[in-house]
Amino acid sequence: MSIDVKKRKKSGPWREVWRRLKQNKSAIFGLIVILTLIVVAIFADQIAPYGYDDQNLRARFQTPNGDHWFGTDNFGRDIFSRIIYGAQISLKVGLLAVGIALIVGGTLGAIAGFYGGKLDNGIMRFIDILLAIPSILLAISIVAALGPELRNVMIAVGVGSIPSYARIVRASVLSLRDQEFIEAARAVGASDTRLILKHIIPNSLAPLIVQSTIGVAGAILSAAGLGFIGLGIQPPLAEWGAMLNSGRQYIRDYPHMTAFPGLAIMVTIFALNLLGDGLRDALDPRLKN
Amino acid sequence: MHKYILRRLLLLIPVMLGVSFIVFTMMYFTPGDPARIMLGESAPEADVQRLRDDLGLNDPFFIQYGRYVKNAVVNQDMGRSYITKRPVFDEIAARFPNTLKLASMGVLIAVVIGVPIGIISATRQYSLFDNISMVVALIGVSMPNFWQGLLLIILFSINLAWLPSSGFDTWKHMILPAVTLGTSSAAIITRMTRSSMLEVVRQDYIRTARAKGQKESVVINQHALKNALIPVITVIGLQFGYLLGGAVLTESIFGISGVGRLMVDSIKSRDMLVVQGGVLFIAVTFSIVNLGVDILYSFVDPRIKSQYK
Numbered sequence: 315m316s317i318d319v320k321k322r323k324k325s326g327p328w329r330e331v332w333r334r335l336k337q338n339k340s341a342i343f344g345l346i347v348i349l350t351l352i353v354v355a356i357f358a359d360q361i362a363p364y365g366y367d368d369q370n371l372r373a374r375f376q377t378p379n380g381d382h383w384f385g386t387d388n389f390g391r392d393i394f395s396r397i398i399y400g401a402q403i404s405l406k407v408g409l410l411a412v413g414i415a416l417i418v419g420g421t422l423g424a425i426a427g428f429y430g431g432k433l434d435n436g437i438m439r440f441i442d443i444l445l446a447i448p449s450i451l452l453a454i455s456i457v458a459a460l461g462p463e464l465r466n467v468m469i470a471v472g473v474g475s476i477p478s479y480a481r482i483v484r485a486s487v488l489s490l491r492d493q494e495f496i497e498a499a500r501a502v503g504a505s506d507t508r509l510i511l512k513h514i515i516p517n518s519l520a521p522l523i524v525q526s527t528i529g530v531a532g533a534i535l536s537a538a539g540l541g542f543i544g545l546g547i548q549p550p551l552a553e554w555g556a557m558l559n560s561g562r563q564y565i566r567d568y569p570h571m572t573a574f575p576g577l578a579i580m581v582t583i584f585a586l587n588l589l590g591d592g593l594r595d596a597l598d599p600r601l602k603n
Numbered sequence: 604m605h606k607y608i609l610r611r612l613l614l615l616i617p618v619m620l621g622v623s624f625i626v627f628t629m630m631y632f633t634p635g636d637p638a639r640i641m642l643g644e645s646a647p648e649a650d651v652q653r654l655r656d657d658l659g660l661n662d663p664f665f666i667q668y669g670r671y672v673k674n675a676v677v678n679q680d681m682g683r684s685y686i687t688k689r690p691v692f693d694e695i696a697a698r699f700p701n702t703l704k705l706a707s708m709g710v711l712i713a714v715v716i717g718v719p720i721g722i723i724s725a726t727r728q729y730s731l732f733d734n735i736s737m738v739v740a741l742i743g744v745s746m747p748n749f750w751q752g753l754l755l756i757i758l759f760s761i762n763l764a765w766l767p768s769s770g771f772d773t774w775k776h777m778i779l780p781a782v783t784l785g786t787s788s789a790a791i792i793t794r795m796t797r798s799s800m801l802e803v804v805r806q807d808y809i810r811t812a813r814a815k816g817q818k819e820s821v822v823i824n825q826h827a828l829k830n831a832l833i834p835v836i837t838v839i840g841l842q843f844g845y846l847l848g849g850a851v852l853t854e855s856i857f858g859i860s861g862v863g864r865l866m867v868d869s870i871k872s873r874d875m876l877v878v879q880g881g882v883l884f885i886a887v888t889f890s891i892v893n894l895g896v897d898i899l900y901s902f903v904d905p906r907i908k909s910q911y912k
Binding site for chain 1: 622744745868
């Protein structure tokens with residue numbers, strides 16, 4: 315009898331998703347790259363051979379060599395170490411910006427979808443207003459108003475992504491709120507908050523997980539874009555976009571200064587997109603073409 | 604149809620009021636006194652106060668916002684740049700053609716590359732062409748366009764010396780910026796066209812067309828494509844709006860005098876009225892493009908036209 319129970323536990327819906335995801339080689343490749351980046355970011359102090367701001371003016375503009383794998387920049391700082399510390403910043407911005415968007419957008423979407431009527435109309439018109447401003451411009455305006463710091467960049471990028479999460483959660487809530495299991499929970503006296511948090515949100519996780527994975531990629535890209543035009547995280551912090559910006563003026567003679575930060579951004583976004591595509595196929599195989 | 608367009612245009616009014624309110628509020632609370640910026644750090648406090656009175660900067664927030672909206676709507680007056688002292692509207696209008704040209708060329712490149720590759724990939728699913736184009740498309744989506752722009756400058760301007768790396772005067776100047784801006788959109792359009800085509804070619808009416816013995820080219824071009832293109836048009840419209848905003852980065856790389864670069868420069872010199880005007884201008888254009896796309900649907904799909912009442 316106990317064996318039966320164990321067997322049944324092993325065939326839960328998430329196990330099924332994991333089984334499908336495991337079969338997708340490119341998604342697993344993406345997952346491995348992301349996990350490696352997370353480990354590198356956590357242990358940056360131990361892995362990086364130099365500090366992110368260790369200057370050595372006698373070793374400026376070195377091309378890649380045994381001491382400096384990715385070369386050095388105009389202050390003689392080790393680009394490899396700065397890329398490693400940059401992973402910390404990029405992942406932090408990506409995850410927290412998506413977290414902000416997910417919490418604010420998700421709450422707005424859940425309230426709009428669950429209560430409907432004027433509240434829904436009001437919230438969705440607000441979302442329409444946010445949607446009318448291209449997200450990078452919204453982020454630029456917010457950073458202009460709050461100042462270019464790490465925390466403000468996270469807020470700026472996060473606010474720009476609120477509409478997508480609000481729309482996804484609202485659509486899920488609308489499709490779920492009249493289902494029988496919700497009616498049953500309500501009949502036994504569950505409060506609205508409990509209905510939303512315990513019954514509706516867990517059932518709309520699939521599109522949210524996919525959007526969040528791709529959203530982290532978008533957030534990292536936006537933050538790097540802000541850094542590139544000098545409105546993001548400021549030097550000497552090692553942010554990949556800002557590194558690209560400072561390497562730009564030496565592009566003719568020292569292209570390695572722009573090559574490695576650019577590659578770091580691309581590999582991260584590529585891996586997140588592979589994982590996002592794989593998760594979408596695993597969570598909803600009907601979408602797979 | 605006319606009623607629908609009118610209703611959509613009217614709906615733009617509250618959205619634009621909302622956008623202007625959000626942007627005005629952000630700029631209002633931005634640190635830095637506009638009167639001080641205009642007169643310079645060494646100006647006497649009395650002069651600064653007098654200018655604040657003249658500009659109405661001492662009025663309550665809502666009075667200032669109301670005056671801004673009234674002037675913008677009635678007189679097309681969005682204030683004057685703190686730095687150049689020229690009307691904000693003129694500053695933006697002088698640069699908007701470049702941004703529009705850049706975004707249009709970006710979209711054109713994206714469509715010319717994205718739609719055919721998407722169609723071929725779908726008709727030859729899992730072939731070598733399909734696999735390669737999907738990997739390239741994913742790389743295109745993942746590559747930051749500001750980095751790609753720098754790589755194109757290294758290759759085509761510095762090493763090969765074929766194309767100029769800055770300016771926007773002749774068609775030669777436009778190639779690199781347009782390719783830089785259009786690549787990620789091309790990749791998105793390729794993926795969308797492919798998945799939309801795959802969805803359509805599995806429908807019963809396509810099977811029927813094939814069963815009747817029609818040539819594959821007729822099945823694809825006359826039956827599948829028209830229906831597959833509807834979601835693609837949505838994406839193209841959204842991409843156009845995105846490129847208008849995204850042009851900020853491309854303009855900055857290639858030294859193009861567009862609205863995006865004007866805004867970045869204005870932020871750095873704390874010329875907030877210009878930033879405010881730029882965001883509003885792009886938001887209005889973006890919303891009008893989206894309306895245009897919705898209207899375009901009706902020409903592609905008569906079923907949608909019948910819903911526009």
